[in-house]
Amino acid sequence: MLIRIYNARIWTGEKYIENGELWIEDGKIRLVSQVCPLIYLPWDREINAEGNLVMPSFKNAHAHSPMVFLRSYADDTALDEWLHTQVFPREVKLTRDDCYWLTKLAIAEYLSSGISLASDMYFHLDGIAEACQECGFRNVILEGITEGNGPKDKLFKRLEWGMDTMKKTGNLIEYRLGLHAEYTNSEQNIQAMAEFAKAHKMPVYTHLSETKKEVEECVERHGTTPAVYLAKQGLFDFGGVVYHCVHPSDDDIKVLKEHNVSVISCPASNIKLASGIAPLQKLVESGINVGLGTDGPASNNCLDMFREMFLASGLQKAVLSNPSAMDGEFVLEMATYNNAWAMGMNNLDTIEIGKSADLIMIDLHQPNMQPVNNVLKNIVYAGSKSNVLMTIIAGKILYEKCEYNIGTDIDEIYSKCGEITKRIISQ
Amino acid sequence: MLIRIYNARIWTGEKYIENGELWIEDGKIRLVSQVCPLIYLPWDREINAEGNLVMPSFKNAHAHSPMVFLRSYADDTALDEWLHTQVFPREVKLTRDDCYWLTKLAIAEYLSSGISLASDMYFHLDGIAEACQECGFRNVILEGITEGNGPKDKLFKRLEWGMDTMKKTGNLIEYRLGLHAEYTNSEQNIQAMAEFAKAHKMPVYTHLSETKKEVEECVERHGTTPAVYLAKQGLFDFGGVVYHCVHPSDDDIKVLKEHNVSVISCPASNIKLASGIAPLQKLVESGINVGLGTDGPASNNCLDMFREMFLASGLQKAVLSNPSAMDGEFVLEMATYNNAWAMGMNNLDTIEIGKSADLIMIDLHQPNMQPVNNVLKNIVYAGSKSNVLMTIIAGKILYEKCEYNIGTDIDEIYSKCGEITKRIISQ
Structure with a gap:
């Protein structure tokens, strides 16, 4: 061709x-x-x-694609209430087949806004991966490991299954190690994850310091902030990627830089859920690789890198009272080059012969x-x-x-996803 | 039909x-x-x-449409430098014919994002009005009166010319009284404007409290904040509309409410120029009619109410740490209903028989x-x-x-505006 x-x-x-x-x-x-x-x-x-x-193309370095079924279903509500009454009770009803179809809807949206790759942390990885491979869309897939996935033996088996299954799915799918967050895992589980990462020489991807409450509770539990704590457990010994990072301490930033950890910011989701505005300019100036993600369509509510780019620049300018902060051309690199690097997909960073x-x-x-x-x-x-x-x-x-041109008619995708949504919401 | x-x-x-x-x-x-x-x-x-x-349809309650020629020409620079080196020296070169063509380009953009009406404060009102009437697009037009338009006799003649010329242009054009800002007018000029407004029982539209510096300098000059000062001069005796209002004092808010003055917020422009984030939730709670505008395409850089709406909600949620702030459905009313009311176009507020x-x-x-x-x-x-x-x-x-379907080929508009831009920038 x-x-x-x-x-x-x-x-x-x-x-x-x-x-x-x-x-x-x-x-x-x-x-x-x-x-x-x-x-x-x-x-x-x-x-x-x-x-x-x-x-x-744009790369979307943090997503939960199948959450499209919850789009505009629970806006304007507090995060805790939203998660516990609207999200969690409905997510458990999702089947592998649901995730397959919902991912196809997300893929259509990605393509329409110039995104060629998403990095999904979710359940039913096999359903997500199959949808992507079929459509011709890339995904760097992760499980969001929580306490329920432990203890160690069980956890290792699960991670090995993920690695193996994703590899088999096809050339467009990559697997990475994903820990949901500090606050959903015991020290034991986090250490097991670190051990696995070391054995396979793989970086670990995780949610980090999304809300003030999360940071405060981590300090209460462990006497230190999330990034410092996780690094101490060895989680970032082979690098990593942290999502959100809205409230990092200076020590957190130092530790992230030292361990070659990328930060993926999700500005639209962060302001809509009232989590805050991440200090992107400061993170960039400290030498950290900073990229952008949409987060899930239930909190955002769309999967559109144009909006994230404008926010990445505009919010810093406003917060720092500095119209020169986060220059437009640099932001364009964040959404393309930096995101490719954060996900270890360096061959997708630029247009160059052989890539x-x-x-x-x-x-x-x-x-x-x-x-x-x-x-x-x-x-x-x-x-x-x-x-x-x-x-x-x-x-x-x-x-x-x-x-x-993704092998499935778009109206069939709309219809299937409509049915799935109705079934889950009405149950 | x-x-x-x-x-x-x-x-x-x-x-x-x-x-x-x-x-x-x-x-x-x-x-x-x-x-x-x-x-x-x-x-x-x-x-x-x-x-x-x-x-x-969406209404855009604050714009400077012909500024499309400066789009993405001076991003990421400080406001003062931007105005004095990039904007003002170039704007003086604009002819009536330039504004006619540049407005047509803005109209195309408005239509593509569902906007049926803009309210332009600019020069060469006749060129803008003619472009709108020809295309079938609505405009509530204002002059941005500055010190150079005084003294009183000269000012009155100019305002009368505007009223008269706009009325003659056609059914889609409305004229309103526009004062550029407190900081570009002497007390004498502001009082003359107030006198004219009273004589014609018309509200006055003006930029207000866009930057902290502007507020501080007004306090230095007049011992009080801009809204309080202008109200004292009688400027809002028949109501009014103020643009931006990023830094209002509590007294300002009280005075605006008492005088039935609407606030038009331009969130994208305000963050991009690092002016700040207007306290929309507070303004709304005080009972003020709050609407939305894009401001000019040189600062924004686009003319798109979808972006303004997301920002109007998201920024308040983030700043107030409250995910329930500025509910989505209310924001939709701001961009339609509230904007129509602010511009005195109540017959365009809703879909209703006879409207x-x-x-x-x-x-x-x-x-x-x-x-x-x-x-x-x-x-x-x-x-x-x-x-x-x-x-x-x-x-x-x-x-x-x-x-x-606006009577002029879109490629001709692109070509004309490209030529105008080249001429002005290269001179």
Whole structure:
């Protein structure tokens, strides 16, 4: 399969090409260049980009995709009440098949907003993975290990099952070690997780310091803040990724940096649930790799990196009273490059010869992108999913001009997910 | 012209109809009903809404539309530097014809995000008004009076010219009295404005307390905060509208309420320029009518009420640590009903028999709107301009499935605005 995209503005993730040309062969970038070389190949498809922008796809570094069934079902309520009356009692009713269909709905939303990869922490990993592989969508999948998954022997078996099953599912699925959070695990379980991580030389991904209450309770339990505590247990000996990190102490930041831990911020979810505003500028300045995630669609309520990018920049500017904080172009790197690195998917970070062709085309012929001044900043400050013309994953065009090419009819997905939602909510 | 929309979910602004029918005759709502009456009329067009949502259009209560030429031209810089090196020296080069074309670009963007009316404070009002009337778009137009427009005789002549010219332009254009701000006018000019407002029994619209610096300097100059000071000068004797109001004192809030002054908040612009976060919940609780605006596209950078709505709710939740603050359904009323009232356009507030047909259709058959749980909250929390299927103003369909029906080709608008931008920036 040989695709040629010409007449394109290209942002490779590292440089900007005004009149660019890009070739894709068997899922990989074969050429990215400013001048069109005088070579004619037997193209399977030639695409005139008409001056629109080709750039690396967005990666969503923290999600709970199957939670789409709860979208807009419990807004404007306090976090504790929301979790205990609306979320947990309903989540237990989900089957593997439910998660399979709900993930397909999330995938459609991801593609429509230019996201090529999600990192899901949830249950029924096999259902999620199967949906992704079938659709051609990438997922870096994790279990959210809690106390119920222990003790050690049982826990190890479960993690091994996950590793094994995800590997078998296909080339688009990766498995990582996920601990739900400090507050849902005993010290014993956390140490077992650290032992497993060491044995397999794997980083650990976990929710961390999302709310003030969580931090205070950790200090009460263990005499120290979550990041410092988890690092002491050896959890980050091979690196890691922490989600949210809204309320880190200076010691937490130091420890995260020392252990090469990335932070994934979810600004929309954090403000909507009133958890707060993470100190992104400070985290970045400390040298930590900071990326972005949507969190689940029940708290956000959408799966849209454009909104996260604007918030990542705007909230820091407001909180720090500094309009230069979190520059737009840097935020664009967070949603692409930094996220790929956080998930250990370095081959997806930029558009470069030999790397996988995971890219999107942004329509500049829409009013919000006109006149064409600074394209990159404008994507962050004015961009919208309506600007996504095309989403390509591993060289395959999965979304083009509002049409999905994911092997399942979109109306069937809506209908199945509607039925699942009705069944679970009404029970 | 007789249009029938059937098979629609309808939110009238006051009630929600699950299976609704709506008729438009000569620009006005003729019927809105739950059950389809057994009457057949000679429809000019019958539209099957396929279960999508029909609702009142969004109104943008504070804008500087022609500033599209500066979009993404000066991001990530401090407000003062931005104004004095990027904005003011370029704005003076704008001609009436420039503003005419730049407004058309803004109109296209408004329509694509479901906005039927803007309220522009800018120069070359006649160019703006002509563009709007030609396209079929509404504008409540104001001059931003500054010291240069005084003294009194000169000022009165200018205001009379504005009133007169706008009235002549056509049925879609309204004129209001606009004072740029306290800090750009002498006491003499402000008193002259108050005198004119009293003589014509008109409310006055003005920027107010956008930045801390502005408030501090007003206190230094006049010994009191901006709202209290302006009210003392009689500026709000016939009501008014203030933009931004990021840093009001308790006395300011009291005075605004007493004088029946509406507040228009511009959350995206306020955070991007690092001005701060307006205390919307407090303003609402004090009984003030609070609406939303985008501000100009040079600071925002887009003209999209979906983003403003999410921010209006999310920022309050975060700042107040209260996930119940600024409920989604209330925010939807702010962007429609409250904005119409603030601009004195009460006939555009809801979908009701006899009122003007200014409405939009929201596509619920997109992943971010599925499953269909709470439609209204989901528009605020997950909605995007990509969900806008149709924008209707005074019964005329101006935007439908990404196509514009505004009398000018969209590519011609892009091209003209590109040329204007190049000319002004390069000079």
